[in-house]
Amino acid sequence: MSYLIRGARIVGGDPVDLLLRDGTVAEVGTGLSAAGATVVDADGLVVLPGLVDLHTHLREPGREDAETIATGSRAAALGGFTAVCAMANTDPVADTAALVEQVWRIGRDVGLVDVQPIGAVSVGLAGERLAALGDMADSAAAVRIFSDDGICVHDPLLMRRALEYVRAFDGVIAQHAEEPRLTQGAQMHEGDVSARLGLGGWPAVAEESIIARDVRLAEHVDSRLHVCHVSTAGSVEILRAAKARPWASSGPGPARITAEVTPHHLLLTHELAATYDPLYKVNPPLRADTDVAALRQALVDGTIDIVATDHAPHVAHDKECEWAHARPGMLGLETALSVTLSALRDAGLDDRRLWDVIAARMSRAPARIARLDGHGRDPAVGVSANLTLVDPAATRVIAADGGASRSRNNPYAGLSLPGRIVATFLRGEPTVIDGKACR
Amino acid sequence: MIENLLSAADLDAATAAAILDRAAGFAAGAGPDQPLRGVTVANLFYEDSTRTRFSFDTAARRVGAGVVNFAAKGSSVAKGESLKDTAWTLRAMGVGAVVIRHGAAGAAHRLAGWIDEPVVNAGDGAHEHPTQALLDAYTIRQRLGRIAGLRVAIVGDVRHSRVARSNAILLGALGAKVTVVGPPTLVPRDGAVLAPGVEVSFDLDAVLPEADVVMMLRVQHERMGQAFFPSVREYSRRWGLDVRRAALLAEHAIVMHPGPMNRGVEIAGEVADSARSTIVDQVANGVLVRMAVLSLLKGLANR
Numbered sequence: 217m218s219y220l221i222r223g224a225r226i227v228g229g230d231p232v233d234l235l236l237r238d239g240t241v242a243e244v245g246t247g248l249s250a251a252g253a254t255v256v257d258a259d260g261l262v263v264l265p266g267l268v269d270l271h272t273h274l275r276e277p278g279r280e281d282a283e284t285i286a287t288g289s290r291a292a293a294l295g296g297f298t299a300v301c302a303m304a305n306t307d308p309v310a311d312t313a314a315l316v317e318q319v320w321r322i323g324r325d326v327g328l329v330d331v332q333p334i335g336a337v338s339v340g341l342a343g344e345r346l347a348a349l350g351d352m353a354d355s356a357a358a359v360r361i362f363s364d365d366g367i368c369v370h371d372p373l374l375m376r377r378a379l380e381y382v383r384a385f386d387g388v389i390a391q392h393a394e395e396p397r398l399t400q401g402a403q404m405h406e407g408d409v410s411a412r413l414g415l416g417g418w419p420a421v422a423e424e425s426i427i428a429r430d431v432r433l434a435e436h437v438d439s440r441l442h443v444c445h446v447s448t449a450g451s452v453e454i455l456r457a458a459k460a461r462p463w464a465s466s467g468p469g470p471a472r473i474t475a476e477v478t479p480h481h482l483l484l485t486h487e488l489a490a491t492y493d494p495l496y497k498v499n500p501p502l503r504a505d506t507d508v509a510a511l512r513q514a515l516v517d518g519t520i521d522i523v524a525t526d527h528a529p530h531v532a533h534d535k536e537c538e539w540a541h542a543r544p545g546m547l548g549l550e551t552a553l554s555v556t557l558s559a560l561r562d563a564g565l566d567d568r569r570l571w572d573v574i575a576a577r578m579s580r581a582p583a584r585i586a587r588l589d590g591h592g593r594d595p596a597v598g599v600s601a602n603l604t605l606v607d608p609a610a611t612r613v614i615a616a617d618g619g620a621s622r623s624r625n626n627p628y629a630g631l632s633l634p635g636r637i638v639a640t641f642l643r644g645e646p647t648v649i650d651g652k653a654c655r
Numbered sequence: 656m657i658e659n660l661l662s663a664a665d666l667d668a669a670t671a672a673a674i675l676d677r678a679a680g681f682a683a684g685a686g687p688d689q690p691l692r693g694v695t696v697a698n699l700f701y702e703d704s705t706r707t708r709f710s711f712d713t714a715a716r717r718v719g720a721g722v723v724n725f726a727a728k729g730s731s732v733a734k735g736e737s738l739k740d741t742a743w744t745l746r747a748m749g750v751g752a753v754v755i756r757h758g759a760a761g762a763a764h765r766l767a768g769w770i771d772e773p774v775v776n777a778g779d780g781a782h783e784h785p786t787q788a789l790l791d792a793y794t795i796r797q798r799l800g801r802i803a804g805l806r807v808a809i810v811g812d813v814r815h816s817r818v819a820r821s822n823a824i825l826l827g828a829l830g831a832k833v834t835v836v837g838p839p840t841l842v843p844r845d846g847a848v849l850a851p852g853v854e855v856s857f858d859l860d861a862v863l864p865e866a867d868v869v870m871m872l873r874v875q876h877e878r879m880g881q882a883f884f885p886s887v888r889e890y891s892r893r894w895g896l897d898v899r900r901a902a903l904l905a906e907h908a909i910v911m912h913p914g915p916m917n918r919g920v921e922i923a924g925e926v927a928d929s930a931r932s933t934i935v936d937q938v939a940n941g942v943l944v945r946m947a948v949l950s951l952l953k954g955l956a957n958r
Contacts, residue, residue: 408848415761538765540780
């Protein structure tokens, strides 16, 4: 099939037509016509390189009652994603070549987004022995990102060895920065709200101390470090200083130190814990409004490279309980773009710059960090046709259900948010049309 | 009338005063006779607490209610039933109100969101214990005749104390001036996070001469060995109310403790047994105040 997208604004530029044929962008121009092509009216729509999520929990294998690769892929496509990186904390843990290949193959069979498995750093996420890093890198899944996400690689020697070892195959360690001793019994951000609510505090310094250590470890062994879900103003300062050091931008290739922020840390604060509704329980926790402001600024100025969802589906009974007993995490795939647009609304960016920041932080940079060659490239002739059509003028009220996800832990229900995903194309074929999943 | 009693912050000064007055009425034999006859109150206790459960149990029976005691051990709760399922089970049994003690902060809030019947928080984790604050307020008023304008020192592990949190809120709302005292590891950096105007001190000797009320908190055994303080002996020397320190108090000042006490740790036996100690009164007053709370729950009383 070929598709003619009429009048779309590439990354917020002037309207043009795009002809998608044989999986690539075949032509770009005004007044294109192509016999036999299906026409997609994109008047007023912005076309972005397909979004790439570096941090998704698809829960398969192990918790298929919360999410499957199929349901998560559909949620991702509806959110405008063409690729997602599936976190390793499944059951069993993705710490072998066999397991990452299984996830990769199921993702390919579902075919709604490219599912790129992330491999565990340590066997069983236990933080003791290195997982089969090289085997996973050499597998059909070609793993490049390794993470014990959910648990911090807190042993400094193990972290050093992991950073050092993955240089052999251009890997990157994605660190969940959480000093475990400082977060024993932690339930929410440590601050005035936790003191009032009597919930155990998760202090900002527990994140910042690990990031401060890891940026120096990465420099010491000249490797790539990616910091997951940065949540504090102090972390931003440490990253800004680390990135300013000559090493960080020396040598070939992209930056050695990269960092992500989640949509929820760009919008929500710890005040929501006062409801005691574990819908708002997440790790790292929602922080103070000063942290939110610093994270937004860092996203605009590039100190934080990407937005990643940390989409974390949970079954109802893991949330409809006491706060302390609930599992941390919230849905994010279908709302990521709208939440990010909402967070950047007051940043003072003009339209072109806004869409450039969105394309950079939600597609180009995550694709580069994950080494996903077919993704993260602005629509142009000869480029793989992974792209997303957004209606920038639309406002939508987020439904209380979880959308296509199998779970319902959606913290944005009832909020009115800007932007709507109209269509998503994966290698020239639509996965979403008119805001509805094609499969 | 009280819809739910989840936090001391649910009580404005007028409602709190109405509860204390009702309790005083019960003490004088002037309260309504068995206002909750025909009503069943469920005591849902997820933590071992013989004292509080017995106090609520006694209070409910004295206002005429039937009581079902639902202790975590030996019930379906121990088999892993969720709080929500337990709540629905209690509803199906037709209970009129639920008293809940739970180790997780916010458990009473969650429960109140799931059922229409009134919920009374009998202690939720390190969050609140509002009926304890009410019985303490009642005891202060009984001994000193008023609460407004008094200086109250709350001493010890404020960080983990639901008693301290509820008292800081309630006594502050009733016009007392609250200072929390303890090691820096166990008190908030800014007292205002507990309630407006709460002050923080590390120096018990400096606070005692000005205090009208000293409330000593229990040192929990699980805090020991967590590096909150070097040793029990050192804690006791710096923040325990021994005989020497008690002599710093003004003549009229009273000494309170929510129990159970660690004699010789946070309070010396001689001080606990002295005339200024209200510890036994607090237990008796707990029943009266809980009778008052139950009888004032919305939609419950028959007379």
